[in-house]
Amino acid sequence: MANHDPIRVGVLFSKTGVTALIEQSQLSGTMLAISEINSAGGIDGREVVPVYYDPQSNPALHSVLAERLVLTDKVNVIFGCYMSSTRKTVLPVVEKWNRLLFYPTLYEGFEFSNNVIYTGAAPNQNSVQLADFMTTNFGSRMYIVGSNYIYPYESNRTMTELVLQRNGEKVGERYVALGATQEEFDPIIADIKKKKPSFIFSTVVGNSTQYLYKAYAEAGLNAKEMPIASLTTSEAEIREMGAELAAGHYTAAPYFQSLDNEVNAAVLASYRKLLGTDDVTTNMCWEAAYFQVHLYANAFRASGSDEIEALLPHLLGSEFLAPQGRVRIDPTTHHTCLYPRVGRANAKGQFTIVREAKRAVHPDPYLVTYSLGDWTARIDALDV
Amino acid sequence: MVRPHRIRTTPELLKDLRTLRVGVFCPRDHNGEELIRQLQRIGCQVQAFWPPPSELSEPFEVVFLAVKPETINLDLPWTKGDGGTTLLAVVNYENPTIVDAVLCFGATGVVAEPIRSFGVLSSLILARRLTAQLRQQKRRIEKLESKLLSARQISEAKAILMSSKGVSEHEAYAIIREQAMTKRVAIEDIATAIINANEILTAVGKPRTTA
Structure with missing residues (x-):
């Protein structure tokens, strides 16, 4: 019998605090992709259900909420973090419990963790x-x-x-x-x-x-x-x-x-439809937050699971036609080939x-x- | 307003990472593979060997050596070199036997198993700096020691000349220097020759001791 259980994923972007503005756009990029995936029948018929907490742009709170997502909400994957200081507090949590963090933000480089996928720009x-x-x-x-x-x-x-x-x-x-x-x-x-x-x-x-x-x-x-x-x-x-x-x-x-291309136009149209307004604003962090959820969903379809050992082989080296162009996860660094x-x-x-x-x-x-x-x-x- | 962070330019040791030849002498297990991959991410030129070779096929600037029960008794002559190779020990035990082996191999850094990607870069940089500093200090000490020795010899030679020829210290030094210039040898060599000659003459002058 097919598994119809919903798939829970963790989402950690701040709605409050100093970086709330940009993180809210990352949150809406994430939600847009989840809604697109669910409208198209979910992942193999399973609905993707975001479990969301507001980490308030606070590094220590990020760590607490990441642990709650893993232990209480039993998620295997977390989409989240903007500032490096917040990523650094989530990192030990995903490493300790062997979960996967998708990080959709440009940052300063000099990091690799087997438990992180980096979809923003390196220097x-x-x-x-x-x-x-x-x-x-x-x-x-x-x-x-x-x-x-x-x-x-x-x-x-x-x-x-x-x-x-x-x-x-x-x-x-x-x-x-x-x-x-x-x-x-x-x-x-x-x-x-x-x-x-x-x-x-x-x-x-x-x-x-x-x-x-x-x-x-x-x-x-x-x-x-x-x-x-x-x-x-x-x-x-x-x-x-x-x-x-x-x-x-x-x-x-x-x-x-x-950006003047068909993919961007289609994704923007989908975003306008979701928000019910023509007046939408997107940005680099929104886009990374958006396409990384699709990369995740594609890898899940290929592996049938989002446990890290199952997911990674299908995620690393995978490509996606994103609004910026065709992106690819580099298997060696877990960072992304970008334009x-x-x-x-x-x-x-x-x-x-x-x-x-x-x-x-x-x-x-x-x-x-x-x-x-x-x-x-x-x-x-x-x-x- | 926040006080400006003290900004630095990039340290030299970080700049040459991409040309660094690194040998990884570790078993090709999960840990060995992870270490190699992280060094490759950093951008080093990595070559792996197992078991550890007794001679280096290449002039590696850095070697990561597994210091484990099966390697602690190996004789690796290249670890006793002039300090041209930075050695980091990769360990999975922390007992006195292994720690002692780490010291004997002359490692200036340690990376612990299980290997985590985080920390390899810092250990590598720190070990490289320590090795470079040790080598510089060793050279400096050798230079100073030889200077000290020759200063002692010159003053002894001067003392011999002063007592045997009845000249002043200044004159004694002038004699030694003139000899060195005439014979085109170092002042220290003349000083040594005077000391040796004096020893022989003193021995000759002494009455023989009877058995």
């Missing part, structure tokens, strides 16, 4: 491209502004290395607390005005992102001359701050809502794509020394 899939674009088009005097935690530290080290390779210099480096208010950015913007960098590299994450752009605009700085470059300012943050504040600034990511792109925020709150990789770039999470020449051959200029 060789976004930082290299952004550094090359910014130094080529605006010059190589960089001013760094970041949130005060591990991802910005490592991400800034990578960017600094890349800019130094261009005989550039780091003219400033400032950090603000997670959840910083606009007053904290004002003195930084004043310093930026004084030092006149070629561009500002921001690794500010979460709800404070808007205040950086606001402080910048209020100081009368011009994005055409000294833009902000970011790996984390997505359509979600722009919607919150307003298109006007972000216009002219740059972000590197494998996915932008504005680096650089976008310039426009007046509509969307990104005009100015650079694009035609082929997927292999993840290299342990890459220490980058070479700027490597990727340029594989990424094409569009307009600018």
Whole structure:
């Protein structure tokens, strides 16, 4: 007799706390994929049922809730985490109970766990491209502004290395607390005005992102001359701050809502239908959260189980036609082959794509020394 | 406002990881495979051998050696080299016998089984730095020792000249230096020659002792 029991999966994205905004979009990407899978008859006739908790952007709570998902809710798989600090607390839990975490966020690299699938960009899939674009088009005097935690530290080290390779210099480096208010950015913007960098590299994450752009605009700085470059300012943050504040600034990511292809159009249509509105905003983290659930479901269909030993052989090396292009899980690193792109925020709150990789770039999470020449051959200029 | 994190450029030891030749001398079991895979993720040039070879076929910069009951009695001459190879022990026991073997092989790092991917990179970097520092210090000490020895010899030679020729210390040194320049040998060699000659002359001058 066929098994008709529902399949429970754990979902851990914050609805509250400093990174709630972007994590809610990851949550809705996850829910969209689950709803698509269930509408199409589930996984071999079994309904996928998300078990959701709000970890409140709090690292310690992530660990507690991950353990509850494993022990009380008996899930084999968890979709979740945004900040590296939260992933690091879930990691020991999934390793201890031999469960699998799907992590749909760009991060700083230097990690591998047999119990994690990483579907966001590694630094060789976004930082290299952004550094090359910014130094080529605006010059190589960089001013760094970041949130005060591990991802910005490592991400800034990578960017600094890349800019130094261009005989550039780091003219400033400032950090603000997670959840910083606009007053904290004002003195930084004043310093930026004084030092006149070629561009500002921001690794500010979460709800404070808007205040950086606001402080910048209020100081009368011009994005055409000294833009902000970011790996984390997505359509979600722009919607919150307003298109006007972000216009002219740059972000590197494998996915932008504005991507003009059939898959993206179809997934966006499906998302509009689910939400019952035409007014939807998506972003790189939403897309990764979306396609990783489909990768999971496909591997489950092939193996008949989501226990890690059964699932992994079908997951590793598997491909999926995602909105950004055909992605693939690299078996060696458990990271994902993705399509680096650089976008310039426009007046509509969307990104005009100015650079694009035609082929997927292999993840290299342990890459220490980058070479700027490597990727340029594989990424094409569009307009600018 | 938060105080800026002290930003660093990338340490040199991290930069050469991709060209590092690493030997893994471990059984090809689950642990051995996992260690090899993690080193490959890091990007090292990995070659695996089992059992551990008594001679290195290649100049490995780093060797991960399984220090287990079946390897602790092996004679591996390359582990007693000049410190050009960084040795990390891979262990699954922590008893005094194994710990002693780890020390005898001259390991500067330990990786414990079961192998976890996390931690291999840090152990590798730390062991490389320790090995490099030990080698530098060893060379420095050798240099200092030889300098100390020659200083002692020169002052002894000067003392001999001062008492036998009745010259000042300054003059004694001038004599030694002039000899060295004329004969094109090191000052230390002249000093040694003077000391030897003095020993012989002293022995000759002494009355024979009777049996």
